[in-house]
Amino acid sequence: MIKTTVSQNNINNGRIKCNRECPIALSLHNSSKVAHATIYDDYSTLFLKKKIKGKTIALDFFHSNQILNFIKKFDDGKKVNPQTIIFSKNLLRRKKLL
DSSP, X not given: OEEEEEOHHHHHHOOTTOTTTSHHXXXXXXXXXXXXXXXXXXXXXXXXXXXXXXXXXXXXXXXXXXHHHHXXXXXXXXXXXXXXXXXXXXXEEEEEEO
């Protein structure tokens, strides 16, 4: 499980339809676990700081309804509120070593 809080600052600085600079991606910049995040419309790829045998761990997560609704509203230019988002293990799509 990876948990992040999307702040009002992340929302204000987020860019519409920009998968690396949307509010969710910006919130993950402060994560102790995530080195980089790419947020797509229907899934996210999180690159972890932890490595296995020198290889980067990349996790692809399907989006919960909460994340899907947040992305749609933000990309449509509608108001979104700060919130805590959880990338839960049950939504893990794939784990890769790069």
